[in-house]
Amino acid sequence: MAKKTTRPQALSPAAPDEGRGVPIERDEIALVKDPRGRVAEQFRGLRNSIIALNPEGAPRSVVLTSSSPKEGKTVATINLGLSLAELPGTEVLLIDANLHSPGIEEYLGLQPRQGLADVLSGTCDLDSAVRATSVPGVQVMGAGTLPDNPSQLLGSERMRTVLGTLKRGFSYVLIDTPEALRISDASLLGGIADGIVLVVRLGLTPRHHVEQTHNTLEALGGNVLGTCLTGAEEDGGFD
Ligand SMILES: Nc1ncnc2c1ncn2[C@@H]1O[C@H](COP(=O)(O)OP(=O)(O)OP(=O)(O)O)[C@@H](O)[C@H]1O
Ligand SMILES: [Mg+2]
Structure with missing residues (x-):
């Protein structure tokens, strides 16, 4: 399983290049582990759909969320980021804004360091919270020191x-x-990002939950770009 059991209370700042030599080992990260496979191709399809919605190539922020836990949001965020970075000149930042159950650093094989929560609470500057990864064009900002009040931080003007x-x-x-x-953070962030991708794990989430989530995200000003279907054996897609 993806999640760690221990996470240090006090995190140190990252050295900017400490992640550069750390290879991605997790099988779920299809763009690295099986770049010619079906799952990697599906993520390239999702990437192409997102790019088609942005013909002028403006910088874009995209929230990935789902109705329920464990639908594959973190894996999808990383794979989508890697597929975007395959395009020449495309610089990608992955932000872990799951301040309840962060996962990006672990999937990338990186140590947890100061990150988003520290930036928002003013204990770390922005540059110190961003690290290179072993993949050119992909940088990461981890969740950082987990706060008691995630929604307050994520909903702040900062x-x-x-x-x-x-x-x-x-x-x-x-x-x-x-x-x-269950948690309002994605809706808050969706309201300030340019778009939202709704991750849906086939066979796990009832359709009415997906519809309810979609409506909640849009009610708070979010722009749902489409759905990313995940699931071991089924075809995924983007609509
Ligand atoms: N496309 C996929 N197909 C099959 N299994 C997957 C897929 N993506 C992720 N998984 C598996 O599903 C589990 C949850 O994945 P992930 O951590 O990405 O979910 P999550 O939605 O981010 O979870 P959380 O709600 O805890 O943040 C992991 O065990 C992962 O290996
Ligand atoms: Mg996750």
Whole structure:
């Protein structure tokens, strides 16, 4: 399973290049582990759909969320980011905004370091929270020191400012979030991002939950670009 059991209380700042030599080992990261396979191709399809919605190539922020836990949001965020970075000149930032159950650093094989929560609470500057990965064109900002008040931090004016600043440095900023039905964070972030991708695990989530999530996200000003279907044996897609 993906999740760690221990996470240090006090995190140190990352060295900017410490992740460069750390290979991605997890099988779920299809763009690295099976780049010619079906799953990797599906993520390229999702990438192409997102790019088609952005013909002028403006910097874009995209929230990934789902109705329920464990639908594959974190894996999808990373694979989509890697597929975007395959395009020449495309710089991608992966942000772990799941301050309840972060996962991006672990999937990438990286140590947890100061990250988004530290930036929002003012204990870490933006540059110190961003790290290179072993994949050219892909950088990461981890969740950081998990706070007691995630929604307060993510819903703050500072979050909007931080996102605006980050968009100036990257072609795409992808934001991994908690499940949207139980926790409001994805809806908050969706309202300030340019778009939302709804991750749906086939066979897990009832259709009415997906519809309810979609409606909640749009009610808070979110722009749902489409759905990313995940599931071991079924065909995925983007609509
Ligand atoms: N496309 C996929 N097909 C099959 N299994 C997958 C797929 N994507 C992820 N998984 C598996 O599903 C589990 C959950 O994946 P992931 O951590 O990406 O979900 P999540 O939605 O981010 O979870 P959380 O709600 O805890 O943040 C993991 O065990 C992962 O290996
Ligand atoms: Mg996750």
